[in-house]
Amino acid sequence: xxxxxxxxxxxxxxxxxxxxxxxxxxxxxxxxxxxxxxxxxxxxxxxxxxxxxxxxxxxxxxxxxxxxxxxxxxxxxxxxxxxxxxxxxxxxxxxxxxxxxxxxxxxxxxxxxxxxxxxxxxxxxxxxxxxxxxxxxxxxxxxxxxxxxxxxxxxxxxxxxxxxxxxxxxxxxxxxxxxxxxxxxxxxxxxxxxxxxxxxxxxxxxxxxxxxxxxxxxxxxx
Amino acid sequence: xxxxxxxxxxxxxxxxxxxxxxxxxxxxxxxxxxxxxxxxxxxxxxxxxxxxxxxxxxxxxxxxxxxxxxxxxxxxxxxxxxxxxxxxxxxxxxxxxxxxxxxxxxxxxxxxxxxxxxxxxxxxxxxxxxxxxxxxxxxxxxxxxxxxxxxxxxxxxxxxxxxxxxxxxxxxxxxxxxxxxxxxxxxxxxxxxxxxxxxxxxxxxxxxxxxxxxxxxxxxxx
DNA sequence: CCATTTTCGTGAACGCCGTTTACCCTCGCA
DNA sequence: TGCGAGGGTAAACGGCGTTCACGAAAATGG
Numbered sequence: 023x024x025x026x027x028x029x030x031x032x033x034x035x036x037x038x039x040x041x042x043x044x045x046x047x048x049x050x051x052x053x054x055x056x057x058x059x060x061x062x063x064x065x066x067x068x069x070x071x072x073x074x075x076x077x078x079x080x081x082x083x084x085x086x087x088x089x090x091x092x093x094x095x096x097x098x099x100x101x102x103x104x105x106x107x108x109x110x111x112x113x114x115x116x117x118x119x120x121x122x123x124x125x126x127x128x129x130x131x132x133x134x135x136x137x138x139x140x141x142x143x144x145x146x147x148x149x150x151x152x153x154x155x156x157x158x159x160x161x162x163x164x165x166x167x168x169x170x171x172x173x174x175x176x177x178x179x180x181x182x183x184x185x186x187x188x189x190x191x192x193x194x195x196x197x198x199x200x201x202x203x204x205x206x207x208x209x210x211x212x213x214x215x216x217x218x219x220x221x222x223x224x225x226x227x228x229x230x231x232x233x234x235x236x237x238x239x240x241x242x243x244x
Numbered sequence: 245x246x247x248x249x250x251x252x253x254x255x256x257x258x259x260x261x262x263x264x265x266x267x268x269x270x271x272x273x274x275x276x277x278x279x280x281x282x283x284x285x286x287x288x289x290x291x292x293x294x295x296x297x298x299x300x301x302x303x304x305x306x307x308x309x310x311x312x313x314x315x316x317x318x319x320x321x322x323x324x325x326x327x328x329x330x331x332x333x334x335x336x337x338x339x340x341x342x343x344x345x346x347x348x349x350x351x352x353x354x355x356x357x358x359x360x361x362x363x364x365x366x367x368x369x370x371x372x373x374x375x376x377x378x379x380x381x382x383x384x385x386x387x388x389x390x391x392x393x394x395x396x397x398x399x400x401x402x403x404x405x406x407x408x409x410x411x412x413x414x415x416x417x418x419x420x421x422x423x424x425x426x427x428x429x430x431x432x433x434x435x436x437x438x439x440x441x442x443x444x445x446x447x448x449x450x451x452x453x454x455x456x457x458x459x460x461x462x463x464x465x466x
Numbered sequence: 467c468c469a470t471t472t473t474c475g476t477g478a479a480c481g482c483c484g485t486t487t488a489c490c491c492t493c494g495c496a
Numbered sequence: 497t498g499c500g501a502g503g504g505t506a507a508a509c510g511g512c513g514t515t516c517a518c519g520a521a522a523a524t525g526g
Contacts, residue, residue, distance in 0.1 A: 060483080060484065061483065061484080069504075071483090071484075075486090081485090139439075140276075141357070144444060150445075171451070181447060181451060182445060202442065202452060205436075206442070206456070207428070207429050209435070210428040210436075211432065213432065213435060214428050214431055216363075217360070221366075222366060222406055222407070222410065223369075223404060224405075225403060226403060229393070230425060233395075233421075253472095253473075257473090282513065291474095291475075293512090294475080294513095295476075302514080
C-alpha cells in the first residue's frame with residue numbers, strides 16, 4: 023500500500039541521483055578526478071553502467087553536476103564562516119571567510135583539483151558573490167577613499183564589463199579591482215599549498231597565509 | 245657499410261625518444277592532458293603501442309618526462325627574458341621574467357594545466373632557482389634592509405627547512421619569505437587567467453597583472 | 467665469418483573504460 | 497484492466513594501458 027503521492031516517481035529518481043553523486047564523490051576522494059567512472063559508480067550501486075544514462079546524459083554531464091554541487095558546498099562553508107562571526111567587523115569576517123576557503127580546500131584536495139585545476143566552470147561568479155555581500159557591508163560603513171590603480175575610469179569600466187553585466191555597479195570600480203586582485207592572491211597561495219607546489223620551500227604554509235591575508239585585507243580597507 | 249660508431253644504437257634510440265615526446269606534446273596541445281595516449285602516439289609514429297614500453301616504463305613515466313621537459317622549457321624562456329635585459333636593474337629584470345612566465349603560460353594552456361594543475365612535480369624548485377639568481381644580484385647591490393614578517397628568526401628557519409636543505413642560506417630568511425610570497429601571487433594571477441577563472445569578471449587580465457607585478461616587485465626592493 | 471646475445475618491434479590477449487542499441491519488466495495511471 | 501512510460505539489463509563497438517610470447521634484425525665477440 024504505497025502512498026501514491028503525486029511525485030513519488032520523482033522522489034525515487036532524486037534519491038538515485040544523489041546516490042550516484044555520492045558514489046562519484048567517493049571515487050573522487052579515493053582516486054582523484056580521473057578515478058570517476060560510470061562503471062565503477064554502477065558497481066557501487068549494484069547496477070550496470072548504461073542505467074546511469076537515465077539520470078545523466080554523459081560522464082561529463084555528471085562531473086559538471088558534481089562540480090556545481092562542490093561550488094555550492096564551498097560557498098556554504100564560506101558563508102557559514104561569515105555567519106559565525108556576524109558580530110565582527112566586515113573585513114575581519116572576510117578574513118574568516120578566507121580561512122574557511124583555505125581549510126575547505128586543504129581538506130578536499132581531490133575536489134579542489136576537480137574544481138580549479140582545469141578550465142571548466144563558470145560557477146566562480148556565484149562563489150564571489152558571497153564575498154561581495156560582506157564587502158558591501160564594509161564599504162557601506164566606510165566609503166571607499168583609496169586610490170584607483172593606474173587606469174582611468176573608462177578603461178576600468180571596459181575592463182570589468184563581464185562583471186558589470188552580471189552584478190551591476192554595486193561597488194566603485196577600484197573596489198572591484200581590489201577584490202579581484204585579492205581573490206587571485208588568495209587562490210594562488212591556497213592552490214599552491216593544496217597542490218603541494220610549495221613543499222620544496224616550506225613545511226607549513228599557514229604563517230605565510232596569515233601574513234598575506236592580513237596584508238591583502240588591509241589593502242581592501244583603504 | 246654503416247659506420248659502426250660507438251653509440252649509433254644510442255643515437256637512434258634517443259631520436260625515437262624525442263619523436264615519442266613530440267607526438268605526445270602534439271596530442272597534449274590538441275586535446276589537453278587527457279588526450280595523451282600510448283596508442284595514439286604509436287599510431288602517429290607508425291608503431292604499435294607495446295613498442296613504446298621499450299622507451300618508457302609506463303604512460304605515467306612518459307608524462308613525467310614531458311612535465312620535466314616542459315619545466316626546462318619554461319625555465320629557459322624565463323632565463324632568456326633575464327638575459328635579454330641583462331643591462332637593466334635586477335628587479336626590472338625580475339619583472340621581465342615574470343612577464344615571460346605569463347606569456348609562456350598563456351601560449352601553452354594545455355602544458356600549463358599538465359604542469360601546475362595537479363599534484364605531481366618537484367621541478368618547481370629548479371624553476372625557482374632562475375629567479376633566485378637574479379634576485380641575488382639585487383641583494384648584492386642593495387643589502388636587505390626591510391623588516392621580517394611577524395615571525396621570529398628561529399621559527400622562519402624551521403619553516404623554510406626544505407628550502408635551506410636544498411639551497412642553503414644564500415639569502416636572509418625574510419628575503420626567502422618575500423620571494424615565496426611573490427611567487428604565490430604570480431602563480432595565482434597567471435593560473436586564474438590561464439584557466440579562465442577570471443572571465444566572469446574581466447576581459448583582459450594584463451592591466452591587473454602589471455599593477456600587481458609592480459606592487460610585488462617593489463615589495464621585494466625593501 | 468659465423469654464432470650468440472641484445473635490442474626493437476609485432477600480434478594477441480586481458481581487463482578496464484564510455485557509449486549505443488535492442489530488449490524487457492514493472493510500475494503508475496487513465 | 498490495459499497500456500505507456502520509466503528504469504533496468506545484456507550485448508556490442510571502439511578505445512585505452514599493459515603484459516606476454518615470439519620473431520627479426522642488428523651489434524658483439526671468438
